[in-house]
Amino acid sequence: MKQLWSSYHMIEPCVMFMIREVFPNIFQIRVPLPHSPLGHLNSYLIRSEEENLLIDTGLNFSQAFQSLCIGLSEAGVKPEELTEILLTHFHVDHVGLIPRFKEASRNIRVLIHEVEARMSKLMSSEFKDYMESMESFLEANGAPSSIAMNLQKFHPAFFNPQAYEELAIAALPLEDGQEMSVGDYNLQVLWTPGHSPGHVCLYEPSLKILFSGDHLLPTITPHVAQFIENTDPLTDYLNSLERIEKLDAEVVLPAHEDAFTNHRERIRQLTEHHKQRLTEIIEGLRSMSLTAYVLASKVRWNVNYKSWDAFPPFQKYLALGETVAHLNLLEQKEVVKRTKVPISQESNKSLYMYSVQ
Ligand SMILES: [Zn+2]
Numbered sequence: 001m002k003q004l005w006s007s008y009h010m011i012e013p014c015v016m017f018m019i020r021e022v023f024p025n026i027f028q029i030r031v032p033l034p035h036s037p038l039g040h041l042n043s044y045l046i047r048s049e050e051e052n053l054l055i056d057t058g059l060n061f062s063q064a065f066q067s068l069c070i071g072l073s074e075a076g077v078k079p080e081e082l083t084e085i086l087l088t089h090f091h092v093d094h095v096g097l098i099p100r101f102k103e104a105s106r107n108i109r110v111l112i113h114e115v116e117a118r119m120s121k122l123m124s125s126e127f128k129d130y131m132e133s134m135e136s137f138l139e140a141n142g143a144p145s146s147i148a149m150n151l152q153k154f155h156p157a158f159f160n161p162q163a164y165e166e167l168a169i170a171a172l173p174l175e176d177g178q179e180m181s182v183g184d185y186n187l188q189v190l191w192t193p194g195h196s197p198g199h200v201c202l203y204e205p206s207l208k209i210l211f212s213g214d215h216l217l218p219t220i221t222p223h224v225a226q227f228i229e230n231t232d233p234l235t236d237y238l239n240s241l242e243r244i245e246k247l248d249a250e251v252v253l254p255a256h257e258d259a260f261t262n263h264r265e266r267i268r269q270l271t272e273h274h275k276q277r278l279t280e281i282i283e284g285l286r287s288m289s290l291t292a293y294v295l296a297s298k299v300r301w302n303v304n305y306k307s308w309d310a311f312p313p314f315q316k317y318l319a320l321g322e323t324v325a326h327l328n329l330l331e332q333k334e335v336v337k338r339t340k341v342p343i344s345q346e347s348n349k350s351l352y353m354y355s356v357q
């Protein structure tokens, strides 16, 4: 793998892109993510005579689209010459530019795991119901109404509805184990739920390359959170880590940060992180039963805020979702018990109180 960026350009102060050919005909294009602590998204282009596949896009900002298009043209590919865009998952930093690419060419096929193809339809046609079930789940977990009732501010389908509407129409479902070939490369689709329910990684066996999306990042701990009843994302995530651990991968090409090697060591660190958080959560419930929200305020989060009160609402929302995901895993393992406590006799609303069994 070439270690240096083959080119680096600053087009104007906020339009910046970098591109490098990481393997023959595989280009990594860095797309800026304005206003995001993640900094950039890595979009990957796999180029061939007949087909051009792009993996992930970026947030729906003109400068991001411009950066990605200039990156593509450096690799000799026009946006309308893309034949497929594969989305590792449906988070807004990955799918945001879909409407602009579809505008460039209606023939581009948009591929996403079948679970998320279904969810994007749900998020367009039944978004209100979906949002209400999230609100009541967050309320039952102790979220104040400033968070539970303000999901519009946090939910990507509100701040980028076009991307989800386009996805609902365009998405072609991918299945676990599906194989795709682009030029000399053969890609295997691996369903790795956890960070999102239909997250996929792509594995290229001849060069042992793993396109890891947000499932594995070299230093950032991927966000694993539960915001809806009857899901178990942390168990899914840990199982998906185990699955990827068995792969023979020489290079990991993630959706954020830099390419890395030794995926097994990274998986060990992430597994250890969640083990420690699970222990911390059990300890937090030792002396009394708590709501997930109160418990979240006691967790030692690795962020730069002096206290829980200083967390912006969005950070509290993320922290709550992570805490619930950990509590749910412990509940499934019968370490923690969840009790439904009615809030008042008049309303049929309840609070979930968690205690150690
Ligand atoms: Zn993501």
Ligand SMILES: [Zn+2]
Pocket: 091, 093, 094, 214, 255, 256
């Ligand atoms: Zn991401």
